[in-house]
Amino acid sequence: MIEWLSRPWPWYIAGPLIGLMVPFLLIIGNKTFGISSSLRHICAAIIPSKIPFFSYDWKKEAWNLFFVGGVLIGGFIAASFLDANAPLDLNPNLTSELNSYNVSINGGLLPTDIFSWENLFTIRGFILIVVGGFLVGFGTRYAGGCTSGHSIMGLSNLQLPSLIATCCFMAGGFVMANLVLPLILKLV
Amino acid sequence: MQTGFVQRPSPKENYDFEVRSLNAESLNSESFREPWYRYLIYLVAGVAFGIILVKAQVVSWFRIQEMFRLQSFHMYGVIGSAVVVGMISVFIIKKFKIRSIDGEQIILPQKKFSMGQVYGGLMFGFGWAMTGACPGPIFAQIGTGATVVVITLLSAIAGTWVYGRFRDKLPA
Numbered sequence: 121m122i123e124w125l126s127r128p129w130p131w132y133i134a135g136p137l138i139g140l141m142v143p144f145l146l147i148i149g150n151k152t153f154g155i156s157s158s159l160r161h162i163c164a165a166i167i168p169s170k171i172p173f174f175s176y177d178w179k180k181e182a183w184n185l186f187f188v189g190g191v192l193i194g195g196f197i198a199a200s201f202l203d204a205n206a207p208l209d210l211n212p213n214l215t216s217e218l219n220s221y222n223v224s225i226n227g228g229l230l231p232t233d234i235f236s237w238e239n240l241f242t243i244r245g246f247i248l249i250v251v252g253g254f255l256v257g258f259g260t261r262y263a264g265g266c267t268s269g270h271s272i273m274g275l276s277n278l279q280l281p282s283l284i285a286t287c288c289f290m291a292g293g294f295v296m297a298n299l300v301l302p303l304i305l306k307l308v
Numbered sequence: 309m310q311t312g313f314v315q316r317p318s319p320k321e322n323y324d325f326e327v328r329s330l331n332a333e334s335l336n337s338e339s340f341r342e343p344w345y346r347y348l349i350y351l352v353a354g355v356a357f358g359i360i361l362v363k364a365q366v367v368s369w370f371r372i373q374e375m376f377r378l379q380s381f382h383m384y385g386v387i388g389s390a391v392v393v394g395m396i397s398v399f400i401i402k403k404f405k406i407r408s409i410d411g412e413q414i415i416l417p418q419k420k421f422s423m424g425q426v427y428g429g430l431m432f433g434f435g436w437a438m439t440g441a442c443p444g445p446i447f448a449q450i451g452t453g454a455t456v457v458v459i460t461l462l463s464a465i466a467g468t469w470v471y472g473r474f475r476d477k478l479p480a
């Protein structure tokens with residue numbers, strides 16, 4: 121069992137399990153699936169600064185913070201106990217493209233040539249980690265949701281705004297990954 | 309109780325589907341408090357979600373790059389099948405008017421269109437391709453031991469705060 125769990129899970133197992141989060145949260149506590157709101161609740165809890173957007177009783181939304189805390193613990197459990205160090209079977213085109221930018225594939229989930237403390241203050245490390253993170257936080261709140269809130273919860277509920285948001289997520293990602301990221305990765 | 313230190317806007321002003329406790333239609337009223345052990349269930353659900361994200365490699369920066377370069381079907385399979393299962397579930401819940409275990413009617417918010425979904429959506433797309441993470445995977449990545457992602461998280465919190473601070477000046 122553990123051995124089977126330790127292999128990378130195929131999409132047709134993982135995807136439906138993620139989808140089941142939607143009815144599970146609705147039935148357990150009438151909660152709508154969505155992760156990025158947790159960032160807003162964190163702001164409301166620690167730096168509300170009398171901004172109306174953060175002036176609400178975040179404790180009533182605390183379930184969301186328990187949920188993301190669980191996600192962090194889940195990441196720890198998966199990496200510590202369920203990891204068979206299965207190498208990523210990456211598309212060779214991606215491998216050779218990344219190698220040309222001195223980004224090596226070393227078996228982890230993130231390329232340590234960029235995402236590590238040593239590389240945080242290289243130009244490309246700073247842009248991808250700090251600027252990238254900022255865009256994730258700003259963009260998801262401006263859009264009113266992220267992959268979970270819009271793409272999974274919103275689309276499950278047939279919301280047109282969520283479809284528009286999802287198309288924009290993908291469009292932004294395509295432009296960044298194909299046109300802009302190569303330029304950033306060249307900056308060392 | 310009412311000696312509030314923060315002047316809270318009325319629910320109407322701050323009506324927002326993201327903050328369900330502000331939503332007047334929600335039956336989760338002031339008087340209703342969830343029992344403490346309920347939070348344990350949310351924690352466990354989060355743990356399960358985190359394990360799934362890592363084991364399906366959804367939290368891999370490399371898998372996100374493949375997705376945006378159309379070099380692999382994997383991520384499309386994960387998100388696509390999640391949406392299909394979610395859609396069927398929501399359909400069943402609505403069709404049979406299934407209630408939550410507290411007996412509440414399940415009301416799903418209707419989202420309104422705003423230009424934020426376009427501008428914000430594009431910005432999040434940029435950030436997603438840069439960090440290789442949407443908000444859920446950020447937490448999962450930290451859990452796997454990629455501690456530098458704490459900086460990504462702090463940046464994302466800062467981004468959220470800056471949005472909240474200037475939201476009335478942004479085109480909506």
